[in-house]
Amino acid sequence: MTTNGAPYAGQSLIDTSIFTTLQSKIDEESTVRDELKEIVDKLSKQGRTTQSILSRIHNVPSQSVGTEVLDPCMKALEEQRNSVSSLAEAASKFPFYKYNFVWQREIQNVVSSFQLWHWLSSGKLKSIEEVGEYFRGEFAILFAPTVPVNVKDADTFHITIEDYLLALCSTIEELARLATNSVTLGDHARPLQISKFIKDVYAGFQLLNLKNDALRKRSDGIKYSIRNVEGVVYDLSLRGLVPKDEDTMKME
Amino acid sequence: MCVLVDAIEEEHYTESKARREDDDWQQTSSIHPMAGVKRNRAEMESKEQEDSPSPYLPMFEHFKSEIDTHHDRRERVIKASRDITAYSKKIIFALQRTKEIGKPLTDRKALTDMTKLKQQIKETFEGVTDDLQGINAHRYQRQISPGIQEFMEAALFEHYLVNQAIMTHSEAATTIPAGITLTYEDYVLGIFDMTGELMKIAITYMATNGKLPGLQGGASVLTDMQTMRTQLELINAGHGPFAKEFEGKLRVTRQSVEKVEISVYSMTVRGKEMPKGWKPDINMRQPVEEIESY
Known part of the structure; x- marks a missing residue:
């Protein structure tokens, strides 16, 4: 039966338009990703500026931090906030979790910078709602009256709990570094303040049931930050360098 | 009794753990270990903890319930x-x-x-x-x-x-219950996997019938598979996680197609001399065994 000619030569009956449609869907998604990526790249560039300003805390004495670090940093953060607004506007047109891998990292970076800036200004932690309040910009007022954090119902751009907590881990690492450097710069009160803050935050992290994920790994690292800061505090207390309450007040 | 033993053991565990941490502490500290160090530190810690419970606990309680629901x-x-x-x-x-x-x-x-x-x-x-x-x-x-x-x-x-x-994407979407999204990604990756099944059924069919299945005016499973391969190779999957998966699956599909091509070759060249039920030797030219591991 397979003796004559070419029995298996012929045209397939497969409808190739299926693959054309597929290509156009893939292209559509790439276009969206590229559009979002462009905004995220801008945010990332601005983020490097913000972080370079913030990293001056490690060699600027506490008294001058306000003018030399916090003020310029605030301006840089405001620029980032505008980018977050544009991102929110662009991203809210699409399913949040379909594309959030594009911006996750940069959002965490900017939230972390903001958290650090705020801590240096006030010594306090910003809640996720307050973070959202800061970043909502004009977009959120127009499109969503509520603060876009941890959105559960509407599929819009927001800052997730995971983003917030991962950002917090970065802030803590930076503060642990500051504990050492502030002693070098002659500020003996700051390590105590940092130690208390990190321990308070870690107490919170210990409540969470974390699976073996990024958040688990990052938050496990807080232990080491605590130990490093305690080391600094211990060194100071051993030598009687820890300021009394009145001294702390005078310094502030 | 049992409970008591457990409690004692646990206490012992925490104690030894604490001691271990103290040891670590002394090793990393620049200060020489000296008498009274442990007590000082322990006092310091317990004092701090008594003074102020973390003000952030309510916030984390809220996160906890959210994260638990998520998991x-x-x-x-x-x-x-x-x-x-x-x-x-x-x-x-x-x-x-x-x-x-x-x-x-x-x-x-x-x-x-x-x-x-x-x-x-x-x-x-x-x-x-x-x-x-x-x-x-x-x-x-x-x-x-x-x-x-x-x-x-x-x-x-x-x-x-x-x-x-x-089946087109929209037809395929109707096979899944309403409320579940069929992404284009899952659909196309399903097509890739299907070519592997086509390869298996084509080879079984050839072994039993001595010809390719799906012969329709010159078209056959093989021409269909070749068309799919060509069409899939034409697709630019872009970059990102999907593109990577796409490349991997495309490689397997290529091998499946070649496996059938070789079988058909061997069937047309030598199959005529063989008795019915003879299985074409699919491993004659290429190391195709590795396909099975995918």
């Missing part, structure tokens, strides 16, 4: 995805017993099994529909995706066996 949902979806994968594999297995391509299925046993399996798949999907609504549709996409892909493979394979055609 529970995620696990339900993973479980469903695994079950759907298992049921789909059984469907594919039943489909491999098909005798002719391009005709309605006739194997009664296979049809009964498949109806039952499809019902189980439907119920499993429906069990997690609530978990995959609105914003969560894409949130747990990575967890449900393997199940959907395997089911797509089964649905596309069945459709091909009956109609000798590829």
